[in-house]
Amino acid sequence: MHFSIPETEVRSDENGSTYVAYNIHVNGVLHCRVRYSQLLGLHEQIKKEYGNNVVPAFPPKKIFTLTPAEVDQRREQLEKYMQAVRQDPILGSSEMFNSFLRKAQQETQQIPTEEVQLEIYLSNGQKVKVNILTSDQTEDVLEAVASKLDLPDELVGYFSLFLVQEREDGGCTYVRKLQEFELPYVSITSLHSPDYRIVLRKSYWDTAYDTDVMDDRVGLNLLYAQTVSDIERGWILVNKEQHRQLKSLQEKGSKKEFIRLAQTLKYYGYIKFDPCITDFPEKGCHVIVSAGNNELNFHVKLPNDQMKEGSFKVTRMRCWRVTSSQVPVANGTANPSSSSKCDVKLELAFEYLMSKDRLQWVTITSPQAIMMSICLQSMVDELMVKKSGGSIKKMQKKRLNGTFQRSDSQQTVKSPPLLVGIEDSPDPSREQVVKLSTKLSSVSLRGLSSSNSASDISGNEFHGNYAFEGIGDDDL
Known part of the structure; x- marks a missing residue:
């Protein structure tokens, strides 16, 4: 996750007093606004819990009102601090840090804690409605979806929730995997767009784990739906003969055999990304990148239009x-x-x-x-x-x-x-x-x-x- 504080805002509190708010962005999108005093409070908590030797340097307090140049300097220092905490293997995964970010996200979006219904989509477009709290974190929502689907507890870890953007051409863009420091309901609501969905998808790469998932009826159905969807959207390459075989297995309802045949096809289990730009083998080449099978696969269009x-x-x-x-x-x-x-x-x-x-x-x-x-x-x-x-x-x-x-x-x-x-x-x-x-x-x-x-x-x-x-x- 990319943490940054690209800008500040001058805001007013409930008493009418003005203060500087530091906008924390994750992956280039606003996650929360916090005051210096809030980050200082987090810093003091971390010091108390983990000791001075573990904690990164924190910008000191100032007696007088900061000049614009000093505000920008503090912004850069706080950005480095947040990055240092996040990348630390202990601090970055601590409940103290994650709960701070979740609370700040909820306060920034001004969404009160209450029971709501959240729609989670499956790979085939079907949706599951779960009753959650707006303050429920990613793991809580994932467990709620698993419970609604009757997915066994031992298989919950094989799946994750992803933020996906639906495109006008019928395709979809995988934006990110939802993290432990965010509240799924707040994250999806704050985007203010019907184009975004939360999708349940398997979160592993090794096809050997498919066997564990297929041994369960619900797991089999989820994996089958994802496989069919990936074939339909062209993420998995299928020739005419393979298409005929898959169609025959689908008509027979042979889901395990369908998946096993799909496992032999090119790009099974890959995530395909939107067209982008690479400097390999030449600068400015258009490329389609796919991730899977412990590799990044490139489909490159060279300047001479050769593929x-x-x-x-x-x-x-x-x-x-x-x-x-x-x-x-x-x-x-x-x-x-x-x-x-x-x-x-x-x-x-x-x-x-x-x-x-x-x-x-x-x-x-x-x-x-x-x-x-x-x-x-x-x-x-x-x-x-x-x-x-x-x-x-x-x-x-x-x-x-x-x-x-x-x-x-x-x-x-x-x-x-x-x-x-x-x-x-x-x-x-x-x-x-x-x-x-x-x-x-x-x-x-x-x-x-x-x-x-x-x-x-x-x-x-x-x-x-x-x-x-x-x-x-x-x-x-």
């Missing part, structure tokens, strides 16, 4: 970062200035082992950059669990206990146990870097014809030296 496909294994990424910048919105007349309206430009960059002795940065410019980063981190989490012989249930428990670190934007993150340590990044801008395992697998970059059929992939590569031998995934 290429490439796969970047997460085990071969040395590190990655997400950076953001403010981009003025052009209105045809105004020049970019501090008073201009700005959009947030997000970039995901990863350093990749292209050959035995050559690392290269690959950058993706996309509003979904943080969602891509979350996907990468969750793939690493699963590989760690698999390496240690654990299960997805243990992984969920470790996440709740704060064992796993998050890929917070523009913050340096300490590596999980399986991963090697952080090194200085060559990029001077503020960023987060997650260092990955040195046990890496090879990348294969292939040419793709315009038909996008799995059978049409040729042996052409982006460059001649990108296909090589490396340490395989089995060595993880």
Whole structure:
């Protein structure tokens, strides 16, 4: 999650006194407004609970009224403080920090605590209505949905709630996975748009876990509905013969066989992102990125309109970062200035082992950059669990206990146990870097014809030296 404080506001309290409010944004969207005194109170609580040695530096109090320059300086200091707390493996996952953010979110949106009905959508468009409190956190809502569907407790951890935006063309954009520091009802209500939905979707990548889910009737139905939906929207590639076989199994009601056949198809279990821009293999290339099977898959359109496909294994990424910048919105007349309206430009960059002795940065410019980063981190989490012989249930428990670190934007993150340590990044801008395992697998970059059929992939590569031998995934 990318935490930032891009602006401040002068507001009035109930007594008519003015104060400076610091607007905390998550992924470029306003999450809450807080006063300096509120953040100071949080800081004091953290110090009392965890000690001075753990707590990041906090901007000091001032005796006199701050000048505009001093307010902006404090804003930057508070932003760094929030980022430092969030990226800390203990503080960032603490109930103290998360409850502070949830309470501030509710107060900012001025939504009182009361019982409401919230609609949660399944992958096939069906919706489940659950009765919750407006102050219920993400885990509470997920459990309420599971209870309504009769999904067993042991399978709840296999699913997550995602914020999804429906597009005019009938497609959808996965904005983010709902986090423990937010209130789903408040998050969806504050967007003031019918285009957004909360969707229940499986939250794991390894298809071996499908067996656990399919052993339960409700789990089977959820996975089947998601698989059918992914095929219909074109996320999973199907040729005519495979389509015929799937249709036959669907008519017979053979859901398990349907899923097992789908597991053999290209891009099964992947999340597909909206078209965006990459600098690989050339700057300014249009690309469609998909995440799954421990990789980021690229469908790239080169400047000469040639189509290429490439796969970047997460085990071969040395590190990655997400950076953001403010981009003025052009209105045809105004020049970019501090008073201009700005959009947030997000970039995901990863350093990749292209050959035995050559690392290269690959950058993706996309509003979904943080969602891509979350996907990468969750793939690493699963590989760690698999390496240690654990299960997805243990992984969920470790996440709740704060064992796993998050890929917070523009913050340096300490590596999980399986991963090697952080090194200085060559990029001077503020960023987060997650260092990955040195046990890496090879990348294969292939040419793709315009038909996008799995059978049409040729042996052409982006460059001649990108296909090589490396340490395989089995060595993880």
